[in-house]
Amino acid sequence: MVTAGIDIGHESVNVVVLHDDGILGHATLVISGEVGAAARLAFETTLGRLGVARASIQRIFATGVGRENVTLADGHRTQMLSHARGAHWWFPGARTVVDVGAEGNRVMRCDARGSLTDFALNDKCAAGSGVFLETVAGMLDIPIADMGALSLRGSSDVVLTSTCAVFAESEIVAEIHRGTPREDILRGVNDSIVSRIAATSRRVGIEPDLVLTGGVARNAGIVQALREQLEMDVAVPEHPEITGALGAALLAREPAGAA
Amino acid sequence: MLVCGIDVGARTAKAVLMVDGEIAGHSVIRSGPGSAVAALKAALETTTLRREDIEFTVATGYGRVVVPFAQRNVTEIACHAKGNHYFFPRVRTILDMGGQDCKAIRCDEAGKVATFLMNDKCAAGTGRSLEVMASLLQVRLEDLGRLALEASGKPEKISNTCVVFAKSEVLALARQGVPTREILAGLCEGVAERVKGLLRVVGVEEDFVISGGISKNVGVVRRIEEKLGVMSHICFEPQIVGALGAALFARGILERTGPNGR
Structure with a gap:
């Protein structure tokens, strides 16, 4: 299963693409302009870099302060849930x-x-x-x-x-x-x-x-x-700044509705 | 009988000279190394009095321990209550808004402190927050209050309490083209809201006085009055009230105990 997590912070957006064996790729971009557009740009940049098609990603979860403005996501989770889950994956x-x-x-x-x-x-x-x-x-x-x-x-x-x-x-x-x-x-x-x-x-x-x-x-x-x-x-962690996005991607693996 | 009160605050140092219970001279200068002596000199220069004739000196304020020529130290809370009571004997609620703190004080009919509450941990609601914002918006501090009153629409809501976070918020508003006056009105509103929280705890009575540097800011004062539903008394030089209180303590000590203060 391939999932993605997008973490919108105050200053930057982090994207993690996750498959069953681990992190496929990740990116960090400084936010400029509207949050939804910044999320889309960061997400598409990451996919382009990895050569992964949008259709192959089964679920996308957003987290962070601007998570509700990420319209391309299938759902969102709080930073607390995402960070706990992401940190636990590493340790x-x-x-x-x-x-x-x-x-x-x-x-x-x-x-x-x-x-x-x-x-x-x-x-x-x-x-x-x-x-x-x-x-x-x-x-x-x-x-x-x-x-x-x-x-x-x-x-x-x-x-x-x-x-x-x-x-x-x-x-x-x-x-x-x-x-x-x-x-x-x-x-x-x-x-x-x-x-x-x-x-x-x-x-x-x-x-x-x-x-x-x-x-x-x-x-x-x-x-x-x-x-x-x-x-x-x-x-x-090796990449401490992507923990929230990683956690969101991990939470996206779980059946819809479970939080 | 010539006595002196010195108030060394976070941003300014003040001196008041009193002859037989009347204010004879005063000064307000920027605080820094040696500012206690400089404030005393500046106050003496407004009079024909001589330094060697000062019989007793009391120091107050953050820097009260670095006033080498003072015989006594008294807390700024007690001095502000005493000083404001001198100008307005019926006053029972005092709001002193300084450069780095804000105090709400309730006093009795003698000007003695009954209870007080102080914020000196957080820059929100202090003079410092207005200084930061004035320089951010390139407005002179002394113009800030007047400009805020000129705002036509509703004051722009500043949602952050923390001055650091509010700075980003204010910059974003300015970039969106919100008029400076409306942002300033929002900032004054924010300060008034913070202060209201302090005053509510000590309780506000009809005779209400504001002292300290921010009381010169009409934008903040009007909003506090509106929120509390009371008019405020403000003396002719609200920055010297602490130093005046110190001078009054000096006079009291001298009358009770003689020149040695024992």
């Missing part, structure tokens, strides 16, 4: 899944089958979100991809006392003016973001194995800070 021992996206973080608990049992989320506040990391990258003029490695070299001298990302920005400006090394600032930022993620995690309770999903999982500094604050090993 069958996963019982807690932490997803850090551009506009917030969410923590899911799942059972041995990868089905969602409970979740907590914070999507009201930018502290603990990917957007805050992007802002800091801009302030320090560092490519996002380099942030993690740099922060691992930093000391823990910088402690951001503000919870609010807006107030934290002023603290960062003060550190820059003081001549504090960028590595130390990045480490302080990671600790601050992870403390918000840890707060969400504690609300739902944490049980190993813990999997970190979403693009922010590519930041090794965040992964390290999460390990330290939760005192637990953190598993990161």
